[in-house]
Amino acid sequence: MSKIIMNHGAGGEIMQEFLAKHIVSHFPKAGADVPLEAMDDSAVIEDIVFTIDGHTVNPLIFPGGDIGKISVAGTVNDISVMGATPIAIACSVILEEGLDIEIVDKIMESMGRTSRECGVPIVTGDTKVMESGALDKMVISTSAIGKRSKLLDDDLKVASRYRKVKDRWCTDSNLAPGDVIIASGTLGDHGVALLSFREGYGFESEIQSDVTPLNKMIAEGLKAGGIVTMKDPTRGGLANTLNEWCSKSHVEIEIEQASIPLRAGVISACDLLGIDPLSIGNEGKVIIGCVPSMADHVLKAIKRTPEGRNAAIIGTVKEGKERVIMRTEVGGKRILEPPSGDPVPRIC
Amino acid sequence: MSKIIMNHGAGGEIMQEFLAKHIVSHFPKAGADVPLEAMDDSAVIEDIVFTIDGHTVNPLIFPGGDIGKISVAGTVNDISVMGATPIAIACSVILEEGLDIEIVDKIMESMGRTSRECGVPIVTGDTKVMESGALDKMVISTSAIGKRSKLLDDDLKVASRYRKVKDRWCTDSNLAPGDVIIASGTLGDHGVALLSFREGYGFESEIQSDVTPLNKMIAEGLKAGGIVTMKDPTRGGLANTLNEWCSKSHVEIEIEQASIPLRAGVISACDLLGIDPLSIGNEGKVIIGCVPSMADHVLKAIKRTPEGRNAAIIGTVKEGKERVIMRTEVGGKRILEPPSGDPVPRIC
Structure with a gap:
């Protein structure tokens, strides 16, 4: 059984x-x-x-x-x-x-x-x-x-100026080739802080959970206009979020490893523990997809908020297979696989 | 601590x-x-x-x-x-x-x-x-x-013909002296069935839990018109429901023990176990408060539904202290105390 x-x-x-x-x-x-x-x-x-x-x-x-x-x-x-x-x-x-x-x-x-x-x-x-x-x-x-608010209506109106938008909510299936992917801040902090604290590895002195409500930061992003989808990369982290988007929007996503915001402490903790910071859950971050022409504007709006000060553009959406390609810092390419689960249990 | x-x-x-x-x-x-x-x-x-x-x-x-x-x-x-x-x-x-x-x-x-x-x-x-x-x-x-539905608007409109109704929802504070109390069916079945099954007392052959959705039965009651409040007597049973109504509506409630629908099996099980069927949780019953002129009409509407076939008028609302008085079957009166808790743990 x-x-x-x-x-x-x-x-x-x-x-x-x-x-x-x-x-x-x-x-x-x-x-x-x-x-x-x-x-x-x-x-x-x-x-x-x-x-x-x-x-x-x-x-x-x-x-x-x-x-x-x-x-x-x-x-x-x-x-x-x-x-x-x-x-x-x-x-x-x-x-x-x-x-x-x-x-x-x-x-x-x-x-x-x-x-x-x-x-x-x-x-x-x-x-x-x-x-x-x-x-x-x-x-x-x-x-x-x-x-529903006027904020979302106005945001999608802006996006519609540049291309047809499928859904009237920011769903997982709303991405189209050309869209830009933004991460609102450093990834992996929550999972690493929790695992380290629980197991007594000692990284918790520098790494704290990022758990925080993001409604105010997101409202600023919507005000900028052109956002078509958002997701908070909790269990399974960025790898899970992007792979879900690929399969539901029928697109390929290409991200630049060098542009993904990661704390040095998270990188060294993950190296030591043999886990991937991109597959670990976050509790105070959002991944955003927006039409290309508005990407810089949205990024600026997000960066002006305390929760979004480390935001960065990390990739773009392409036509192609339903998969995530990561351009590595040494110039290669690898597939960012959908994780089977979050490597850290009971993080939320 | x-x-x-x-x-x-x-x-x-x-x-x-x-x-x-x-x-x-x-x-x-x-x-x-x-x-x-x-x-x-x-x-x-x-x-x-x-x-x-x-x-x-x-x-x-x-x-x-x-x-x-x-x-x-x-x-x-x-x-x-x-x-x-x-x-x-x-x-x-x-x-x-x-x-x-x-x-x-x-x-x-x-x-x-x-x-x-x-x-x-x-x-x-x-x-x-x-x-x-x-x-x-x-x-x-x-x-x-x-x-909110037209059903509720119409129901309260009927009630308002007879007296001023305080809230525009069927809240615990909506009762007034004169109102009639209806129980939609036999009480104590859920708690006794569960306790008996768990402890192996053997009553479960005749007593089954009453758990069921009541939205359709309640809609029939509202259609009849004149209902001002309702509550499902779960944890703490009827005793808890009526005492909450008394303190929130600032009224006294008088109930007739003889008119409370109780299965013979529940009465004997409760006698044997030393627990009060009026303090045990139910999962498929509703207690209704309605204006007096509409009580028979509401009762008939409820009784026509399968979930409400054993419904009965069990009492009336009075001016007085915030307490529940029960007229016993032998002609006496006693206070139905608010229970400290449900005598049967983990029933829901």
Whole structure:
């Protein structure tokens, strides 16, 4: 009999196959604008953008953040990368009997602070308790809803001046040859900070998680105009995001290794641990696809925000096979494979 | 240092105090129509009804249902009791490494079937895996959104012919003296079925869980007109629901013990186990408050549906102290206390 393995929840190809076969296949198809089968960051139904995420990060509190901050920022970001404005959050908290209430207070305080920071209120919730031993301390599932705004309409109007735009939301299938790919900042920080802290490697003194809500930064990008798609590269990192885009938009993406923002500490930690920084999850970054003529303008707008100060153009979209080609720093080319899963378990 | 106890998630007074002090207090206040602080079945923001529930029921599959059916029916019911029409569900599934995939398939199939049955699609989701030993098999958190419908407008218009109605949704604070209380069917079935099955008492041969989506039955009630509030008596059962209404609507409620629908098997099981069927959770029942002149009409409409065939008028709302008085079958009166929690743990 087949059993659940860690990679079934690790965001890569193995998870995609598992979800398609054992979860999504059992559910009836809905007439949503962006349906479940699209497996995008959020669904859209009757112009309401709707998303949910379960959070199992271990440990609960880590350098740069905690499960409460991730759970608010994560759903706010999932709504925002569709081009929508998040308006409310719902949270389901499941606690282990015997957990210190002081820890609950710390995590809930952090959720409240993050909610205040991004201006998206937590409007409803539910709390359950499982007996001691039935759960490792705490999990939090958060859902969020968002609405269409004039910002997105104007943004897509700008993009439409240059080429036909397929979807009216920033979906994974909205890229076309010629589009430019922007990363909003350094990649791999979250996964490396968490792994290092957990395993005691010592890199955590310099590398902190990047977890943060990105709705304000994204609004600045949309104001610049011409963005056609966005995704937050969480589980499976940049490699997963770009490969999903290639297969859903039926394009090839070419990226320049030298232009990918990476902290020196992340590079050396990944070298030492034998993991790829491009396959590790991030919690405060967004990858953007925009029409070529607006790329510099969008980049500038993003760079003016605190969350986007290290943003960079990292590649372009081509006609070709559904794959990601990376031009290496030594002048070669290699395929950036879709990861089977995230190399670091329970990072979100 | 204070620790989490099972009753912090058991739906009664201890939970209410814990939530107010350690969860809700940390979150910023929102300008929602029905805000977090109202602690109602759902929140309402910009006319979108929004709810979330975590599901930790043990065992995953039990007589009459399973965690998948509960997770869909539960959120659909939380939207419906506000008087709204549920339009979409989001699900967050968290799995334990090593769990049989066959069980996942069974649960997801049940979610799909329930979603099809009630006509509310699952439009988005998320799956995580925790390592073996970090979670007892599986938890599912589901969120749902709903919209205002003409049905609710018309229903409240009818109620307004007889008296002023405070809220424009079916909130806990909408009752007034004179209103009639209806129970949609037999109480205690879910909790007794689950406890008996789990502990091997043998009652489960006759008592099955009542878990079911109630949106269609509720729509029939609204069509009759005059309903001002509804609540599904889950954790803490009828005793919890009525006491919440008393304190939020500032009224006294008087119920007739003899008119409360209870299965003989539930009565004898509860006698034997020393638990109160009125404090046990239900998953397929609704308690309704409506204006007196429309009570018989609403009752008939509910009784015509399969889920409401055992519905009965069980009491009336009075001016008085914020408490529930029960007229006993032997002619006496006693106060139906708000339960400290549900006597049966992990029933939903």
